[in-house]
Amino acid sequence: MLKLAILGFLHDRPLHGYELRRHLAALTGHVRPISDGTLYPAIKRLEADGLLVRATEPGAAAAPRHTLRLTDAGRAALLDRLRAPDELDVSDENRWFTVLAFLRHLDGEPAAQATVLRRRLAFLNEPASFFYDGDRPVDAEEVADPFRRGMLLIARATTTAELDWLRATLAELDHRD
Amino acid sequence: MLKLAILGFLHDRPLHGYELRRHLAALTGHVRPISDGTLYPAIKRLEADGLLVRATEPGAAAAPRHTLRLTDAGRAALLDRLRAPDELDVSDENRWFTVLAFLRHLDGEPAAQATVLRRRLAFLNEPASFFYDGDRPVDAEEVADPFRRGMLLIARATTTAELDWLRATLAELDHRD
DNA sequence: AGACCATACCTCGATGTCGAGGTATAACAA
DNA sequence: TTGTTATACCTCGACATCGAGGTATGGTCT
Numbered sequence: 470m471l472k473l474a475i476l477g478f479l480h481d482r483p484l485h486g487y488e489l490r491r492h493l494a495a496l497t498g499h500v501r502p503i504s505d506g507t508l509y510p511a512i513k514r515l516e517a518d519g520l521l522v523r524a525t526e527p528g529a530a531a532a533p534r535h536t537l538r539l540t541d542a543g544r545a546a547l548l549d550r551l552r553a554p555d556e557l558d559v560s561d562e563n564r565w566f567t568v569l570a571f572l573r574h575l576d577g578e579p580a581a582q583a584t585v586l587r588r589r590l591a592f593l594n595e596p597a598s599f600f601y602d603g604d605r606p607v608d609a610e611e612v613a614d615p616f617r618r619g620m621l622l623i624a625r626a627t628t629t630a631e632l633d634w635l636r637a638t639l640a641e642l643d644h645r646d
Numbered sequence: 647m648l649k650l651a652i653l654g655f656l657h658d659r660p661l662h663g664y665e666l667r668r669h670l671a672a673l674t675g676h677v678r679p680i681s682d683g684t685l686y687p688a689i690k691r692l693e694a695d696g697l698l699v700r701a702t703e704p705g706a707a708a709a710p711r712h713t714l715r716l717t718d719a720g721r722a723a724l725l726d727r728l729r730a731p732d733e734l735d736v737s738d739e740n741r742w743f744t745v746l747a748f749l750r751h752l753d754g755e756p757a758a759q760a761t762v763l764r765r766r767l768a769f770l771n772e773p774a775s776f777f778y779d780g781d782r783p784v785d786a787e788e789v790a791d792p793f794r795r796g797m798l799l800i801a802r803a804t805t806t807a808e809l810d811w812l813r814a815t816l817a818e819l820d821h822r823d
Numbered sequence: 824a825g826a827c828c829a830t831a832c833c834t835c836g837a838t839g840t841c842g843a844g845g846t847a848t849a850a851c852a853a
Numbered sequence: 854t855t856g857t858t859a860t861a862c863c864t865c866g867a868c869a870t871c872g873a874g875g876t877a878t879g880g881t882c883t
Contacts, residue, residue: 471839487861499774500737507840509863514839532847532861560677562739570776572793582793597676599747615818616749616759619811623804630803634796641792648869664831684870686833691869709831709877827882834875845864853856 470564471503471511476539476547477571479521485534486512496570497563512537520546547574552581559588583642590635593628647741648680648688653716653724654748656698662711663689673747674740689714697723724751729758736765760819767812770805 471493478484478492486509493503515521520543523535539547551572558564568585575581598606599620609621648670655661655669663686670680692698697720700712716724727735728749735741745762752758775783776797786798 485861487859490861495778496776499772500739501734504841504843505861505863506842506865510839532849534861557678562677566776566797569793569797573791595676599673599743601672614750615815616746619808619815620743620746622811623808626807627800627804631796631800634799638792638796662831667831681871681873682832683834683872687869709879711831825883827880829880830878832876835873837871839868839870841866841868843865846862848860850859851857853854 470497470558470567471507472515473547473550473558473564473567473571475511475515476520476543476550477567477574479537479539480544480547480571480574483536483538485526485536487534489537497567500563515543519543547571551575551585552578554585554588559592565589579642579646583639583646586635586639586642590632590639593632593635599624647674647735647744648684649692650724650727650735650741650744650748652688652692653697653720653727654744654751656714656716657721657724657748657751660713660715662703662713664711666714674744677740692720696720724748728752728762729755731762731765736769742766756819756823760816760823763812763816763819767809767816770809770812776801 474493474496475489478489484492490505490508493508497503512521516523519540521537521539523537525533525535527533551568551574554568558568572582572585596606598608600607600612600617609618609625612618612621651670651673652666655666661669667682667685670685674680689698693700696717698714698716700714702710702712704710728745728751731745735745749759749762773783775785777784777789777794786795786802789795789798
């Protein structure tokens with residue numbers, strides 16, 4: 470997820486680590502902050518894999534900074550990942566939102582974008598609950614516990630909103646295609 | 647989060663690992679499945695910490711099973727964690743839902759339950775977006791990118807639903823107190 | 824009898840993440 | 854001048870997690 474986000478931000482324009490950190494903090498930091506000890510090793514891994522290059526520049530306001538720039542391989546890796554996100558990217562909301570944040574990078578490929586959205590649609594249409602009575606998903610209305618009922622109500626509202634948006638956006642993409 | 651969920655399920659009644667696995671799969675597995683290689687070491691850690699004990703029984707249908715039972719320390723640890731969840735438990739939706747799933751275990755303490763809900767309320771009331779224009783959170787309506795606009799719309803729907811539920815439930819808890 | 828599946832638990836290496844620490848520079852206030 | 858804050862990057866140990874593998878038993882189907 471971090472890898473995807475880094476590649477996604479760098480696709481727009483080169484950034485140095487500190488800027489990247491602030492972008493990431495805005496995107497996911499409210500919910501789950503990422504630490505330096507996570508970010509910098511991740512950058513190094515991407516560099517080692519040849520997905521980005523670093524250019525050291527004299528620091529504008531402080532220490533020398535390393536401007537990060539995607540390579541062609543990095544750009545390709547990002548687009549591949551966006552075209553074919555793995556199951557966790559589709560099911561886990563944090564990861565899914567990261568995919569959404571950068572899906573516009575598949576600009577000229579509305580059909581590819583639609584395919585990704587359709588995978589999310591399929592996921593949301595699977596009958597699922599947090600609690601089961603045997604094999605049957607339990608409905609919000611049957612739950613006496615107010616906290617568990619809350620979970621189900623909130624999840625339902627989210628799913629409804631997302632399905633509405635998915636269907637509208639898919640219609641638009643199919644039209645453009 | 648896994649620790650919290652294990653303690654939470656065992657608070658209801660003793661379970662063996664396999665049953666626990668199925669409960670966990672229902673709660674979070676749809677979104678993010680947990681593997682054996684995660685669960686069993688986690689159980690061992692909890693045992694080493696004295697939070698649960700294992701009793702080996704001849705297997706009903708197969709291999710001998712280890713029935714897991716919370717100790718008093720385990721029960722206390724669960725209730726402490728529920729009374730004072732850390733920031734990540736409050737901000738990350740997956741973790742927050744795990745807290746909600748077991749918050750009823752603070753049965754006789756409606757004020758403690760309300761305190762936890764109020765922390766989530768405070769978190770949701772902070773102005774936040776995924777994207778910023780300088781320091782100002784960007785609104786869904788300003789975003790041209792349909793995917794990013796979707797993120798903001800969905801997040802808004804979730805927040806609205808959750809705020810409604812939070813306020814209603816807090817009113818009830820305050821009344822009971 | 825043999826194949827297969829569900830139950831039930833475990834190990835281990837690879838990897839990712841956290842958090843606490845460290846090193847600098849530049850700007851600005853007390 | 855000292856302290857503080859923001860910028861900017863890095864290391865390292867501890868730990869959690871994943872995934873792929875393994876070991877067993879008992880039941881069902883053919």
